[in-house]
Amino acid sequence: MAQKTAYTEGLKTALGRGSLSIHDVSQIEILSGSNLVLCLAGGTFMTMSLSALNSGNCRDSAITRVSKHVFCFTVYRSIVAGESHRVCALKTSSFSGTLKVYDVSGNNQVSTLVPAQELYIPLETYSVRFLSRTRLVAAIKKGFAVQGGFEMVDLVTAETQGLLDPDDPSPLDLAHRKVKPMTVFRVDMVFLVCYDKLAFYIDRRGVRPLNKVVLRWTQPAHAFALHQPYILAFCERCVEVWNIETGEMVQKIQGPYHLLNTPESGEKVLGLSLLSGEITEIVFREHVSLNP
Numbered sequence: 001m002a003q004k005t006a007y008t009e010g011l012k013t014a015l016g017r018g019s020l021s022i023h024d025v026s027q028i029e030i031l032s033g034s035n036l037v038l039c040l041a042g043g044t045f046m047t048m049s050l051s052a053l054n055s056g057n058c059r060d061s062a063i064t065r066v067s068k069h070v071f072c073f074t075v076y077r078s079i080v081a082g083e084s085h086r087v088c089a090l091k092t093s094s095f096s097g098t099l100k101v102y103d104v105s106g107n108n109q110v111s112t113l114v115p116a117q118e119l120y121i122p123l124e125t126y127s128v129r130f131l132s133r134t135r136l137v138a139a140i141k142k143g144f145a146v147q148g149g150f151e152m153v154d155l156v157t158a159e160t161q162g163l164l165d166p167d168d169p170s171p172l173d174l175a176h177r178k179v180k181p182m183t184v185f186r187v188d189m190v191f192l193v194c195y196d197k198l199a200f201y202i203d204r205r206g207v208r209p210l211n212k213v214v215l216r217w218t219q220p221a222h223a224f225a226l227h228q229p230y231i232l233a234f235c236e237r238c239v240e241v242w243n244i245e246t247g248e249m250v251q252k253i254q255g256p257y258h259l260l261n262t263p264e265s266g267e268k269v270l271g272l273s274l275l276s277g278e279i280t281e282i283v284f285r286e287h288v289s290l291n292p
Helices: 006-016 050-055 169-175
Strands: 025-031 036-041 044-049 064-067 072-076 086-092 097-106 111-121 125-132 135-140 150-154 160-162 181-187 190-195 198-202 214-216 221-227 230-235 238-243 248-254 257-259 270-273 279-282
Touching: 025 072, 036 050, 036 072, 044 050, 064 086, 064 111, 072 125, 086 125, 097 125, 097 135, 111 150, 125 181, 135 181, 169 190, 169 198, 181 221, 190 221, 221 257, 230 257
Parallel strands: none
Antiparallel strands: 025 036, 036 044, 044 064, 072 086, 086 097, 097 111, 125 135, 135 150, 150 160, 181 190, 190 198, 198 214, 221 230, 230 238, 238 248, 257 270, 270 279
């Protein structure tokens, strides 16, 4: 189910009405410990103060517009004392992808994004996600027959390599079934590789463990949120909730939604209703009867 909360109502009020009006919001991430809100709207990547946003005193002049023509961004939230969070913004075209990496500098009062690195991928790129502080995974279009649609990027050496082991036919056979690469999640010591029609596990070598499940969405999915032991697959007409341990769908939330954030463990999953335009919290529960 999707429901309004005081949190989502405050966010909606701040972004859409009153002192601050931002339209065409496609992504929001909140770094509460850094007092920072990251927002992508109309292709413009911007930041603003979380405390000012919550108080309703955030004016347009307080927004920092970091970059234009951004397709999406990803966040690495560090849990190491003294180590900064990281953000990577993706600019993409029909022929390439450009990754701009920023370090979050400051404290819980004032924080900014400091440019750290820029990398170029000579392939059309669909998405990017941190696997660790120094490693990213990019979903790509070309080179699919070898990499299975995913390229791993080392931020230390600037080298890239395919995520899937080209010598293991098992994951490549699944990846070759006319599917679109979407994103990858780290789940304990393995990785959950997500495509628009299915998902499966690989280990650190890119090999698919024989005892791991394969998830097959009932509809093509365009976005995913991991909330262990569940993954939410955002489809055209619903959100499917799957148990990643058993491989079973446990709930179907009716209505088209656009995923706004990439929640960490315990964080709220925020969705934009494509019917009402409301920002809502996606609430899911186990053992709920599936709607037809």
